[in-house]
Amino acid sequence: MSGCDRNHRNVSIRIDLAAIRHNLRQVRKAAPGRKVFAVIKADAYGHGAGHILPALQDADAYAVAHVEEALAVRQIDNHKPVLVLQGFHTLEQLDECRCVGLWPVIHNLSQLEMIGNSKMPDLACWVKIDTGMGRLGFMPEAIPAVQARLADAQVRVQGLMTHFASADRENDMSIDRQIRTFNATRWTGTIDRSACNSAALLSRSDCQWEWVRPGIMLYGASPFSAETKAAGVLGLQPAMRVTAPVTAIRNLKRGDRIGYGGQYECTGPTRVATIGAGYADGYPRAEPGSTSVMLGNWRCPLLGRISMDTMAVDISGLPVPPPLDYPVTLWGHAQLGVDEIARNIGTIPYELLCTVRGKRSYLDAPREGNVRKFMENSSID
Numbered sequence: 001m002s003g004c005d006r007n008h009r010n011v012s013i014r015i016d017l018a019a020i021r022h023n024l025r026q027v028r029k030a031a032p033g034r035k036v037f038a039v040i041k042a043d044a045y046g047h048g049a050g051h052i053l054p055a056l057q058d059a060d061a062y063a064v065a066h067v068e069e070a071l072a073v074r075q076i077d078n079h080k081p082v083l084v085l086q087g088f089h090t091l092e093q094l095d096e097c098r099c100v101g102l103w104p105v106i107h108n109l110s111q112l113e114m115i116g117n118s119k120m121p122d123l124a125c126w127v128k129i130d131t132g133m134g135r136l137g138f139m140p141e142a143i144p145a146v147q148a149r150l151a152d153a154q155v156r157v158q159g160l161m162t163h164f165a166s167a168d169r170e171n172d173m174s175i176d177r178q179i180r181t182f183n184a185t186r187w188t189g190t191i192d193r194s195a196c197n198s199a200a201l202l203s204r205s206d207c208q209w210e211w212v213r214p215g216i217m218l219y220g221a222s223p224f225s226a227e228t229k230a231a232g233v234l235g236l237q238p239a240m241r242v243t244a245p246v247t248a249i250r251n252l253k254r255g256d257r258i259g260y261g262g263q264y265e266c267t268g269p270t271r272v273a274t275i276g277a278g279y280a281d282g283y284p285r286a287e288p289g290s291t292s293v294m295l296g297n298w299r300c301p302l303l304g305r306i307s308m309d310t311m312a313v314d315i316s317g318l319p320v321p322p323p324l325d326y327p328v329t330l331w332g333h334a335q336l337g338v339d340e341i342a343r344n345i346g347t348i349p350y351e352l353l354c355t356v357r358g359k360r361s362y363l364d365a366p367r368e369g370n371v372r373k374f375m376e377n378s379s380i381d
């Protein structure tokens, strides 16, 4: 049934590789002299990991969640280190990490048990400390024993890492507690450290240490929910633009209702454009009716409920109606960022970027010259 489902989507997702390069430069500006893990898990936050690697050539390493993702990256880039944030879960994955030279994160006892009494000088890893996230990692007091165990197995430890729970929240003291705990953890000898996600990297310089691990900012979205720290204010450029075509135009009158449940009632003559995108494409149905789309540079409010593959917008303010098929921007416009949609809906840009589905294409501006080329990609989501 593959020809009947996803390949017929109306939604287009255009990824701008030049924006990703720009955002990586912003990372370098915010964390001068640090090494950068470009976080490309969840298919590069929905941007297509395999396609965006050329834009991340200046990163020092990549970070993914799973061994399978790391193996796919290895097929394209055989040189840069790949950090596997969730490490290995099976003996087979442990072997794959060794054979292909991945850097798994070791964060629990069962991984140490898999290493057992073997000697593994060909394994290089990072050790994760739970300083307050309560998700993955050894408690700080266990670290000396973990170090001894890995030394026995001749495993090379590249670095120590932790993850912040609330770096995006202003005046949240938990990050200070986590930094103190990380600093106080005992480790014999010098070792690289890594803690900063995008929010921490953009808001503080006291915990950048040797390696930073930005994800969301590479894609041009803000890790913060405050409008005062929106992506544009932070100097980031959106890498993803999502569009869908106008599929119908209707002239409705006062009292006419729109969409399921008749939730919206026209208060006067209303020109309505139906757009070919809905919750099946990853646009959240929970949208509370306060969001807009961009038709050219016109902001048009949504009317009524989001359906499975359509939504309705008010185009009464436009001087002339758009032609059918006209591409309407759902997010990724200079005046309508994914951050704004996420804020309105009560979610985070991460979720929207990772779950949107459509036909992806890639726009690249070569470093020299001004010719822009599109690389069409047959995959749909």
Ligand SMILES: Cc1ncc(COP(=O)(O)O)c(C=O)c1O
Pocket: 039, 085, 163, 196, 197, 198, 199, 213, 214, 215, 216, 217, 223
């Ligand atoms: C361990 C770890 N480090 C870094 C990141 C990147 O975070 P962000 O996308 O907020 O920069 C993530 C993302 O969830 C993560 O899980």
